[in-house]
Amino acid sequence: MRLFGALEAGGTKFVCGVGTSPEDLKTVRFPTRSPDETIDEAICYFREEAGDALAAVGIGAFGPVDLDPASAHYGHITSTPKAGWQYTDLAGRVRNALQVPVGFDTDVNAAALAETCWGAARDVSSALYLTVGTGIGGGAILNGALLHGMMHPEMGHVRVPHDLAADPFPGICPFHGDCLEGLAAGPAMQARWGQPAATLPPDHPAWALEARYIALALAGFVFTLSPGRIILGGGVMQQAGLFDRIRGELSSVLNGYIRMPQVLTEMDRYVVPPGLGDRAGVLGALALAERAAKS
Amino acid sequence: MRLFGALEAGGTKFVCGVGTSPEDLKTVRFPTRSPDETIDEAICYFREEAGDALAAVGIGAFGPVDLDPASAHYGHITSTPKAGWQYTDLAGRVRNALQVPVGFDTDVNAAALAETCWGAARDVSSALYLTVGTGIGGGAILNGALLHGMMHPEMGHVRVPHDLAADPFPGICPFHGDCLEGLAAGPAMQARWGQPAATLPPDHPAWALEARYIALALAGFVFTLSPGRIILGGGVMQQAGLFDRIRGELSSVLNGYIRMPQVLTEMDRYVVPPGLGDRAGVLGALALAERAAKS
Numbered sequence: 244m245r246l247f248g249a250l251e252a253g254g255t256k257f258v259c260g261v262g263t264s265p266e267d268l269k270t271v272r273f274p275t276r277s278p279d280e281t282i283d284e285a286i287c288y289f290r291e292e293a294g295d296a297l298a299a300v301g302i303g304a305f306g307p308v309d310l311d312p313a314s315a316h317y318g319h320i321t322s323t324p325k326a327g328w329q330y331t332d333l334a335g336r337v338r339n340a341l342q343v344p345v346g347f348d349t350d351v352n353a354a355a356l357a358e359t360c361w362g363a364a365r366d367v368s369s370a371l372y373l374t375v376g377t378g379i380g381g382g383a384i385l386n387g388a389l390l391h392g393m394m395h396p397e398m399g400h401v402r403v404p405h406d407l408a409a410d411p412f413p414g415i416c417p418f419h420g421d422c423l424e425g426l427a428a429g430p431a432m433q434a435r436w437g438q439p440a441a442t443l444p445p446d447h448p449a450w451a452l453e454a455r456y457i458a459l460a461l462a463g464f465v466f467t468l469s470p471g472r473i474i475l476g477g478g479v480m481q482q483a484g485l486f487d488r489i490r491g492e493l494s495s496v497l498n499g500y501i502r503m504p505q506v507l508t509e510m511d512r513y514v515v516p517p518g519l520g521d522r523a524g525v526l527g528a529l530a531l532a533e534r535a536a537k538s
Numbered sequence: 539m540r541l542f543g544a545l546e547a548g549g550t551k552f553v554c555g556v557g558t559s560p561e562d563l564k565t566v567r568f569p570t571r572s573p574d575e576t577i578d579e580a581i582c583y584f585r586e587e588a589g590d591a592l593a594a595v596g597i598g599a600f601g602p603v604d605l606d607p608a609s610a611h612y613g614h615i616t617s618t619p620k621a622g623w624q625y626t627d628l629a630g631r632v633r634n635a636l637q638v639p640v641g642f643d644t645d646v647n648a649a650a651l652a653e654t655c656w657g658a659a660r661d662v663s664s665a666l667y668l669t670v671g672t673g674i675g676g677g678a679i680l681n682g683a684l685l686h687g688m689m690h691p692e693m694g695h696v697r698v699p700h701d702l703a704a705d706p707f708p709g710i711c712p713f714h715g716d717c718l719e720g721l722a723a724g725p726a727m728q729a730r731w732g733q734p735a736a737t738l739p740p741d742h743p744a745w746a747l748e749a750r751y752i753a754l755a756l757a758g759f760v761f762t763l764s765p766g767r768i769i770l771g772g773g774v775m776q777q778a779g780l781f782d783r784i785r786g787e788l789s790s791v792l793n794g795y796i797r798m799p800q801v802l803t804e805m806d807r808y809v810v811p812p813g814l815g816d817r818a819g820v821l822g823a824l825a826l827a828e829r830a831a832k833s
Binding site: 404502 | 602616617664676680681683685686687688689691692693694695697713714754757759760761762763765791793794795796797800801
C-alpha cells in the first residue's frame with residue numbers, strides 16, 4: 244500500500260496526516276515552535292506512521308513562500324514576519340529526510356485545491372478560496388491548475404474603497420495601512436471595535452462594514468479571475484449571518500454588470516463556506532502529495 | 539500551404555489578416571457597421587485571400603463574449619451596449635461560412651496571447667495585458683493558458699480607492715460610477731477635465747491622478763494574479779511620461795511587500811508597452827487560429 248503524507252504548516256499549528264484518501268487520513272496537530280523542532284516533529288510523524296510505504300508528501304504552508312522551481316529558495320518560507328522562520332527550507336528538509344517527492348504550495352492554494360477535488364467546488368473548473376481570520380489570504384484554481392505567476396497571490400493586500408467619513412479607522416497593515424487585510428482581518432476588527440470579532444453580536448454595525456469590505460474585494464476578484472465559485476473560510480467567517488450580508492453586498496457592488504446566473508440568481512451557491520470545514524488545509528496537502536507522486 | 543485567418547473584431551473597426559506567421563500576415567481594416575455587413579465583409583476577405591488554403595480562423599472580439607463551449611451562446615458577443623450587436627453569433631457565422639476550426643476569445647486575451655508568443659512577454663510564463671483607452675479591459679496568460687473562469691475577466695470594473703476630497707469627479711461607469719474604467723478611461727478623463735485626454739499637456743495634474751488610479755488597480759492585479767509582466771496598451775497610454783508615473787506609483791502602493799526583483803528593482807522591465815504595438819490584437823487572433831488548427 245502506498246501512503247501519502249499531508250502537512251498543513253500554519254503559523255500557529257502544524258497539522259500532519261497520513262493516509263491514502265480523505266476517508267482514511269489520520270491526522271495529528273501540534274503547535275508551531277522553532278523550525279528545527281517543528282519540522283523534525285513532522286518528519287518523525289511521517290516516518291512512524293508511514294514507514295517505507297510513504298509515496299510522497301504534500302505541504303501547504305503559511306507564507307510568503309518560494310514556488311519557483313528554478314529558484315535557489317524553492318520550497319522555502321521566505322520573508323515571513325514569524326520570528327525564526329525567515330528563509331526556512333521547509334520542502335527541502337522534508338524531502339531530504341524522507342527521500343520522497345514533495346509537493347509544495349501555499350496553505351490557501353492547497354485549500355482551494357482540496358475544495359476543488361472533494362469539497363464545495365468539486366463541480367466547477369475554477370474556484371477562489373479566501374480565508375478571513377488572523378490574516379486574509381487567497382488561493383485559486385483555474386482550469387484545474389493552481390494559480391501561480393511571478394509568485395503566488397497575496398490577495399489580502401488588495402486595496403478597497405475606504406470611506407474615511409464612515410469608517411475613520413486607518414487600518415493596521417504595516418505595509419499598506421488600509422488594504423483589505425488592514426481593514427477587515429480579525430486583528431483589524433479587534434483594533435477598530437476594542438473587542439475580539441468573535442464577541443461582537445450579530446447586529447453590531449461591525450458586521451455590515453465587514454461584509455462591505457469583503458464584498459468590494461470579492462467583486463475585484465470576480466472582475467479579475469472570474470472564479471466559478473467563491474469559498475470563504477477562516478475564523479471571522481464563523482459569524483452567523485455574515486455570508487448573507489456578503490452575498491447581498493456583492494450583488495450590490497456588481498450591480499448586474501456580470502450577466503451570469505451564478506451571480507444574478509444563484510448567489511447562495513456562488514459564495515459558500517468550505518465543504519471540508521477546517522480539514523481543507525490538510526486535505527489540500529494530501530492532494531498536493533497525490534500530484535507529487537504522479538509527476 | 540496552410541494559411542491562417544486572423545480577425546480582430548473591435549467596436550469601431552475590424553482588422554482582418556491572412557498569413558502563416560506574424561512576418562507575412564497581410565491585413566486590412568474596415569469600420570464596424572451592422573453585424574450582417576461587417577461579418578460578411580470579413581468572411582469575403584478570408585475567402586478571397588486564402589481560398590482553400592485556409593486552415594483555421596482566430597477571432598479576438600470586443601465583449602462581453604461567451605467563451606463557454608457548453609453554452610448555447612458560445613462564440614457570441616453577448617450583452618454589449620453596442621447597438622445591433624447584442625447576442626451576435628460571431629464565431630458560429632464565421633465557422634459555418636468557411637467550414638474551418640475557429641478560435642475565439644476576447645480582444646484583450648488575444649492581445650495577451652500575442653505578446654506572450656511574440657512580443658513583450660515572450661520570455662515569461664505569465665503576463666497581464668491591460669488596455670486603457672475608450673474603455674479599460676484586461677486579459678492574462680497564466681502558465682501558458684488564457685485566463686478563463688466563470689467567464690472572461692472584466693478588469694476595467696475593479697473598484698479602486700477614490701479620494702473624493704482630492705478628486706470629486708464621481709466617475710462615469712453606468713454600472714459602477716467610480717470603478718477604474720469610470721475614473722480613468724479616456725472618456726472619464728475627457729468628462730473630468732473638459733478636453734480629450736490626448737490634448738492634456740504632460741505636466742497637467744490629470745496625469746498624476748491617472749497614474750495613481752492605474753497603479754492602484756495594477757497593485758490589485760499583482761496581489762491577485764501575480765503576473766510575470768504587465769503590458770499596458772491603448773490610446774491613453776500614448777501620453778509621454780505616463781509609464782514612468784505609473785511605475786513610481788505602483789512601487790509606492792506595493793511598498794516593498796512583494797519581495798520579487800521584478801517589482802523591487804526592475805520595474806522598468808515589469809510594466810511595459812506592447813512589444814507588438816497596435817498589431818497585438820490581430821496577431822493575437824493569428825495565435826488563436828494556430829491553436830484552433832492544432833486542437
